[in-house]
Amino acid sequence: MCADRDEWGSRMLPAQFDYIAAASVEEAIAAKAEGGDETRFLAGGQSLLPMMKLRFATPSKLVDINRIAGLDAIRSHNGHLHVGALVRHADIAASGAVSGAVASAAPWISDPLVRNLGTLCGSVAHCDPEGDWNSVLLATGAEVVAQGPSGRRAIDIGDFVQDFFTNSLAEDEMVVAVHIPVPSGRSGGSYQKLERKVGDYATVGVAAHLELAADGTISAAGVAMTSVAPINRKATEAEALLVGNAPSAELFAEAGAAAAAAADPRDDVRGSARWKRQVVAAFTGRALAAAAEQAQG
Numbered sequence: 426m427c428a429d430r431d432e433w434g435s436r437m438l439p440a441q442f443d444y445i446a447a448a449s450v451e452e453a454i455a456a457k458a459e460g461g462d463e464t465r466f467l468a469g470g471q472s473l474l475p476m477m478k479l480r481f482a483t484p485s486k487l488v489d490i491n492r493i494a495g496l497d498a499i500r501s502h503n504g505h506l507h508v509g510a511l512v513r514h515a516d517i518a519a520s521g522a523v524s525g526a527v528a529s530a531a532p533w534i535s536d537p538l539v540r541n542l543g544t545l546c547g548s549v550a551h552c553d554p555e556g557d558w559n560s561v562l563l564a565t566g567a568e569v570v571a572q573g574p575s576g577r578r579a580i581d582i583g584d585f586v587q588d589f590f591t592n593s594l595a596e597d598e599m600v601v602a603v604h605i606p607v608p609s610g611r612s613g614g615s616y617q618k619l620e621r622k623v624g625d626y627a628t629v630g631v632a633a634h635l636e637l638a639a640d641g642t643i644s645a646a647g648v649a650m651t652s653v654a655p656i657n658r659k660a661t662e663a664e665a666l667l668v669g670n671a672p673s674a675e676l677f678a679e680a681g682a683a684a685a686a687a688a689d690p691r692d693d694v695r696g697s698a699r700w701k702r703q704v705v706a707a708f709t710g711r712a713l714a715a716a717a718e719q720a721q722g
């Protein structure tokens with residue numbers, strides 16, 4: 426139980442809540458099913474706890490998943506990178522198993538304190554359009570693995586991210602892992618992020634992923650954007666322009682313009698919408714050039 430006023434009488438502490446530390450995924454799911462919408466899973470707490478302190482979130486119960494064994498591994502399996510629900514941002518930044526846009530984005534998540542506690546799966550579930558990971562997952566074509574009382578299902582990231590801070594999980598489902606495809610052929614990826622200062626959320630972020638055919642043309646492309654729409658948004662027209670063509674500065678500039686047209690930024694303290702579109706165009710070009718260089722490497 427937590428006090429709801431601090432010593433000055435201001436309401437800057439979380440409202441009262443119950444807490445359980447689940448010992449297994451099954452126990453966590455049962456507790457969530459019992460509490461419904463009022464119950465939240467607690468992973469790294471790096472988004473949920475600040476929201477509770479500001480009373481933007483007032484769950485009546487927290488189900489802490491941090492003591493559940495077996496969720497903290499990064500594994501390569503069947504052409505996919507499996508990232509468990511308790512893999513921290515810092516684990517990914519330090520892992521030799523990751524590459525492309527995933528490896529490129531990890532050091533850009535906030536600062537060391539947040540990276541040591543926050544999880545990729547927590548970030549994915551949170552669906553904050555300023556979060557970096559969902560852009561990376563959209564660009565790479567990842568799947569979210571959800572577990573509920575009747576078993577597991579894989580959800581395409583495009584279907585998982587529903588809206589502003591809204592995912593497609595059922596009330597009794599938990600994210601147990603994310604599966605990111607690892608292409609067998611030549612591929613590369615990059616995440617380009619503009620931030621006002623170290624540790625800040627993105628003013629603009631762009632994730633790019635490219636795969637090359639034997640003749641050097643682009644056989645698959647993924648481009649997705651952070652902080653420039655109400656959700657992390659895929660730049661599908663830019664992707665379509667790229668496929669079937671040879672990588673070039675002109676092609677990447679064209680794709681950048683298409684991504685900028687697909688962005689829907691707002692004027693805010695980080696800059697004007699007009700300027701953010703220009704940054705999207707430039708950063709898409711940069712991300713694609715870096716991805717192509719890696720794939721050709």
Ligand SMILES: Cc1cc2nc3c(=O)[nH]c(=O)nc-3n(C[C@H](O)[C@H](O)[C@H](O)COP(=O)(O)OP(=O)(O)OC[C@H]3O[C@@H](n4cnc5c(N)ncnc54)[C@H](O)[C@@H]3O)c2cc1C
Nearest residue numbers: 466468469470471472473535543544547548550556557600
């Ligand atoms: C100062 C600061 C700066 C930050 N900067 C950035 C940044 O630059 N880029 C960025 O991407 N993020 C940033 N973050 C957010 C950070 O990445 C969080 O770690 C992340 O958004 C949430 O992960 P978490 O493990 O902390 O989740 P929590 O805070 O524990 O949970 C977040 C939400 O997801 C739900 N949830 C968590 N795990 C699961 C699960 N396994 N299944 C279902 N639901 C789940 C929770 O119930 C809650 O609703 C920042 C945070 C802070 C405090």
